[in-house]
Amino acid sequence: MASLSALAGRVAVVTGAGRGIGRAIALGLGEAGAEVVAISRTLAEVEAVASQIRAAGGAATARRADLTDENEVLRLARWLETERGGRLHVLVNNAGLRMDHLGDELQYPYRIPLLVLPIEAWDRMIRANLRAPFLACRLLGPLLCAAGGASVINISAGAGIRGAAGRAPYAASKFGLEGLTQSLAAEWRDANVAVNTLEPGGSVLTDAVKQELLGRDPAIRFARPEVMVPATLFLATQDASGVSGQHLNALDWLRERGLDSWERWAAH
Numbered sequence: 168m169a170s171l172s173a174l175a176g177r178v179a180v181v182t183g184a185g186r187g188i189g190r191a192i193a194l195g196l197g198e199a200g201a202e203v204v205a206i207s208r209t210l211a212e213v214e215a216v217a218s219q220i221r222a223a224g225g226a227a228t229a230r231r232a233d234l235t236d237e238n239e240v241l242r243l244a245r246w247l248e249t250e251r252g253g254r255l256h257v258l259v260n261n262a263g264l265r266m267d268h269l270g271d272e273l274q275y276p277y278r279i280p281l282l283v284l285p286i287e288a289w290d291r292m293i294r295a296n297l298r299a300p301f302l303a304c305r306l307l308g309p310l311l312c313a314a315g316g317a318s319v320i321n322i323s324a325g326a327g328i329r330g331a332a333g334r335a336p337y338a339a340s341k342f343g344l345e346g347l348t349q350s351l352a353a354e355w356r357d358a359n360v361a362v363n364t365l366e367p368g369g370s371v372l373t374d375a376v377k378q379e380l381l382g383r384d385p386a387i388r389f390a391r392p393e394v395m396v397p398a399t400l401f402l403a404t405q406d407a408s409g410v411s412g413q414h415l416n417a418l419d420w421l422r423e424r425g426l427d428s429w430e431r432w433a434a435h
Contacts, residue, residue, distance in 0.1 A: 173404055175200030178247070178254045182234055182303065183262030185212025187373040188322060188392045192259055195396035196403065197225035201257060205229050206243070234262055234299035240306045247310060255310035257403045260300035260344075261322040264292050265373070266337050278333025289336045296340030297347070304351060312358035316406035320399060321348050323364035323414065345414060352412030361411035363402050367394055368418030390418070394432040397421060 327341030
């Protein structure tokens, strides 16, 4: 099992790194010494994240990619081969859709009954939340397996272990991600690659709907995206000799270490 100092100089790809959880994770990895490749469909956002990491003395590059597109993920793999010498040690599959991306937020905030769910919306969710991490693992996997010790962190949710009314496409995509994770953990054990999922363990302030709710009622509790960083750094140091094939809850992980107080992690 690697130590935290092993992140120094290691290459970490973070998808969906322009905002929210992905941004917090990219900044945290950069601060820990990893060479971050920040990926998003919006180049300006990840350029800002990469600039912030470099301004703090770290190393980071911004890349635009639609991770549901096989050709664009292939281009990312080829860029890593040519520009980073084929080095890849950490892959954080964070990019994805939430339920509020699919429907009328005012009518169905975060919940869309299956019988009114457009089929195209189901397909969008599965492409973003399951096809994209599959493509990243499939096409970047050879680099991870050649690293001599690497880690894949798939960002999941409570919906990955329990479904809920009105959240069928999101839950199905996250259940699928859990299955992909467990399968790859077994398949890549001999290549010394750890593969795990990580969920926040609570609702994270990530979008305008939640921001509006918090503005109306300050008693509502949302965590800041940074709540995901400590457990991510821990998982990033793992290889197949350590934690692998597991689903971690970030707040539970913090609680075990006495670091979970809402005064520390709460959004205001």
